Amino acid sequence: MTVHPAFVLFVTAGLVGVSRGRARAGVLLVGTLGALAAAAALPHGAHWEYNVGAYALQLLRVDSLSHLFGLIFSLIAAIGTLYALGVGRRTEHAATLVYAGGALGVVYAGDWISAFVWWELMAMASVVVVWSGKTDRARAAGFRYLFVHVAGGSLFFIGLGLHLATGGSLAFVPLGGGPGWAYGLILVGVAINAAIPPLHAWLPDAYPEASITGTVFLSAFTTKTAVYVLIRVFAGSDLLVWAGIAMALYGVVYAVLENDIRRLLGYHIVSQVGYMVAGVGIGTPLALGGAAAHAFCHILYKALLLMGAGAVMTATGRRKLTELGGIGRQMPLVLLLYTVGAFSISGVPLFNGFISKSMIITAAGDDGWGFAELLLTLASVGTFLHTGLKLPYFTFFGPSRGLRLTRVPGHMIAAMGVAAICCVGLGVAPGWLYARLQTVVDYHPYTLDHVAGSLQLLGGTALGFWWLLSKLAGETTESLDTDWFYRKPVPVAIAWLVGVAAATGRFAQAASQALVRVAAAYAANPLSAVGRLGVGGTGATDGVMPPYDVNRYRLPIGVTVMWVVLAVGLLALLVG
Amino acid sequence: MTAVRWALAAMLAAAVVSGLDLLAHPHGEAWWHHLPGFDLVYGFVGCVAIVVGSKALGKVWLQRPERFYEDREHGEDGKGGEA
Numbered sequence: 001m002t003v004h005p006a007f008v009l010f011v012t013a014g015l016v017g018v019s020r021g022r023a024r025a026g027v028l029l030v031g032t033l034g035a036l037a038a039a040a041a042l043p044h045g046a047h048w049e050y051n052v053g054a055y056a057l058q059l060l061r062v063d064s065l066s067h068l069f070g071l072i073f074s075l076i077a078a079i080g081t082l083y084a085l086g087v088g089r090r091t092e093h094a095a096t097l098v099y100a101g102g103a104l105g106v107v108y109a110g111d112w113i114s115a116f117v118w119w120e121l122m123a124m125a126s127v128v129v130v131w132s133g134k135t136d137r138a139r140a141a142g143f144r145y146l147f148v149h150v151a152g153g154s155l156f157f158i159g160l161g162l163h164l165a166t167g168g169s170l171a172f173v174p175l176g177g178g179p180g181w182a183y184g185l186i187l188v189g190v191a192i193n194a195a196i197p198p199l200h201a202w203l204p205d206a207y208p209e210a211s212i213t214g215t216v217f218l219s220a221f222t223t224k225t226a227v228y229v230l231i232r233v234f235a236g237s238d239l240l241v242w243a244g245i246a247m248a249l250y251g252v253v254y255a256v257l258e259n260d261i262r263r264l265l266g267y268h269i270v271s272q273v274g275y276m277v278a279g280v281g282i283g284t285p286l287a288l289g290g291a292a293a294h295a296f297c298h299i300l301y302k303a304l305l306l307m308g309a310g311a312v313m314t315a316t317g318r319r320k321l322t323e324l325g326g327i328g329r330q331m332p333l334v335l336l337l338y339t340v341g342a343f344s345i346s347g348v349p350l351f352n353g354f355i356s357k358s359m360i361i362t363a364a365g366d367d368g369w370g371f372a373e374l375l376l377t378l379a380s381v382g383t384f385l386h387t388g389l390k391l392p393y394f395t396f397f398g399p400s401r402g403l404r405l406t407r408v409p410g411h412m413i414a415a416m417g418v419a420a421i422c423c424v425g426l427g428v429a430p431g432w433l434y435a436r437l438q439t440v441v442d443y444h445p446y447t448l449d450h451v452a453g454s455l456q457l458l459g460g461t462a463l464g465f466w467w468l469l470s471k472l473a474g475e476t477t478e479s480l481d482t483d484w485f486y487r488k489p490v491p492v493a494i495a496w497l498v499g500v501a502a503a504t505g506r507f508a509q510a511a512s513q514a515l516v517r518v519a520a521a522y523a524a525n526p527l528s529a530v531g532r533l534g535v536g537g538t539g540a541t542d543g544v545m546p547p548y549d550v551n552r553y554r555l556p557i558g559v560t561v562m563w564v565v566l567a568v569g570l571l572a573l574l575v576g
Numbered sequence: 577m578t579a580v581r582w583a584l585a586a587m588l589a590a591a592v593v594s595g596l597d598l599l600a601h602p603h604g605e606a607w608w609h610h611l612p613g614f615d616l617v618y619g620f621v622g623c624v625a626i627v628v629g630s631k632a633l634g635k636v637w638l639q640r641p642e643r644f645y646e647d648r649e650h651g652e653d654g655k656g657g658e659a
Contacts, residue, residue, distance in 0.1 A: 252626060253630040256627060256630035257638060365609075377615075378618075378622045382626045447600070448596060448599060449603055451596075452593055452596035452615075453597075453615040456590070456614075456619060458619065459593060459616055460618065460620035460623065463619075463620050464620045464621075466586075468628075471631060475639065476642050477639040477640060477641060477642060478640050478641070478642055479639055479640070480637065488645070
């Protein structure tokens with residue numbers, strides 16, 4: 001039976017609203033595992049088509065690429081839900097499920113319009129996940145996130161409109177006709193979601209402000225859905241190679257300066273997605289396969305790392321390197337599971353990052369991008385330095401702060417365990433993943449020169465870390481990033497605009513009061529205006545309006561008496 | 577003494593993994609694929625460059641006090657700019 005996994009998640013989200021306690025936990029587990037089963041069971045070539053007006057839309061299109069992304073999205077939805085079980089609130093659970101469903105919808109969409117609708121649904125649901133942080137910072141960051149994604153969605157929509165209006169195909173495939181306005185606008189819209197600098201600042205701004213459980217979901221869907229669209233539509237664009245390299249290094253530089261553990265990991269999402277974007281840009285079968293494989297692996301280890309950071313935050317109530325330290329002995333299991341994630345992202349042999357990241361780096365070298373190969377390797381050094389050495393050292397080792405820990409719930413550990421097993425499993429047996437890629441790849445990561453090179457690179461990095469350890473401790477600072485452009489000038493601009501509006505209001509009030517003051521005299525005595533105009537009356541020549549006098553133009557009472565006497569006399573004559 | 581021992585162990589490990597390069601058949605075409613121990617040196621130099629470069633960039637330009645944005649947002653009128 002063909003079931004769209006997104007709808008399984010939507011039904012689950014609905015049932016979350018009407019269940020509580022253990023029943024809700026059961027609904028969540030059954031629902032997310034059901035979605036995973038539905039994704040796994042989708043047969044290649046399955047498609048659902050329907051017509052809306054003149055448009056033939058395709059809600060479901062299953063090929064190797066959508067099958068792979070559907071599988072990892074539904075898997076991480078299940079793992080993330082297990083992690084959040086009993087911790088997350090009802091709204092948060094529902095929002096994360098709708099968010100995951102939106103991402104699945106984009107992946108399975110076969111036409112541009114369906115893809116756009118799912119894309120926007122994902123954006124709206126993810127804002128609610130950001131707000132699940134329930135702090136002032138989370139609320140503010142959520143509004144900024146919304147502002148950026150509405151802008152991105154609008155550009156996407158305008159580009160899509162241009163594409164369709166100029167006779168473009170509705171099918172969700174590479175845009176024909178070469179770069180133009182439609183191509184550029186859709187690319188910018190997607191680049192915002194892929195967090196390509198300078199359009200990336202929403203990510204490290206918003207992700208660390210969501211709830212502990214919400215961040216795990218955020219790390220998986222938005223950027224990787226964008227990577228999916230890039231693979232699908234923009235493969236082989238040279239611009240993306242440079243964008244990818246810039247991303248990979250950009251995240252590394254900021255991670256050096258970062259003190260907040262989840263923001264540090266957030267900058268490494270930017271860095272890791274950089275490899276995928278570069279892979280898309282290189283565009284060879286190995287590079288495109290590598291981009292998809294790296295997205296698959298990245299979702300697992302990044303979720304694991306953020307779950308580890310979340311476990312630390314749950315246990316200590318703290319989130320900054322300068323406030324953490326020396327807790328490794330008290331939470332060895334979390335340390336172990338975090339280390340699996342750290343080794344995976346760093347590309348240590350036998351962990352999943354090794355088998356996917358190296359595909360992209362090798363593809364760069366093979367395709368004549370030697371410079372890219374070196375720079376992506378440099379970013380890999382930075383990844384191990386921060387995620388594999390700095391963060392765990394200053395969190396779990398380093399100087400003890402005498403922290404008293406609260407217990408980390410078992411389901412959180414279990415979720416981390418599942419993700420860790422997947423990371424190691426893929427690292428040990430990469431053939432499973434390679435066989436499911438959208439491109440046929442003949443790639444063997446475990447060659448002696450590759451393993452030796454990786455070990456040397458990691459060893460060299462470790463030596464550098466050891467040497468510079470004293471310089472690497474967290475600092476209580478925030479780093480300027482491109483969100484400065486809307487966080488600093490916008491409040492000033494808003495304050496200025498409010499000032500202008502207030503001044504305009506005050507001026508209008510003063511002017512209208514003056515007008516009323518002047519007009520009031522004329523309203524009481526319109527004839528004075530006649531006098532002023534020189535038609536007659538008094539006071540026309542002295543230039544000063546005379547004070548109001550009720551008797552000035554009133555006829556004397558004697559005139560009335562005379563008319564009355566005359567009338568009575570006439571009446572007497574006529575009647576008499 | 578422990579530090580010295582660790583340093584010796586690290587150097588030994590480095591020598592061993594660099595030695596593997598001599599046994600391995602390099603796959604890449606570029607000159608650095610054929611240089612024994614290149615990745616070890618690149619890892620070390622890259623690590624130092626990343627730390628020193630980023631910290632310098634942070635000091636002269638990027639790093640600001642915590643609550644940099646909040647304090648400004650709560651600035652002149654005493655109300656939140658966005659929250």
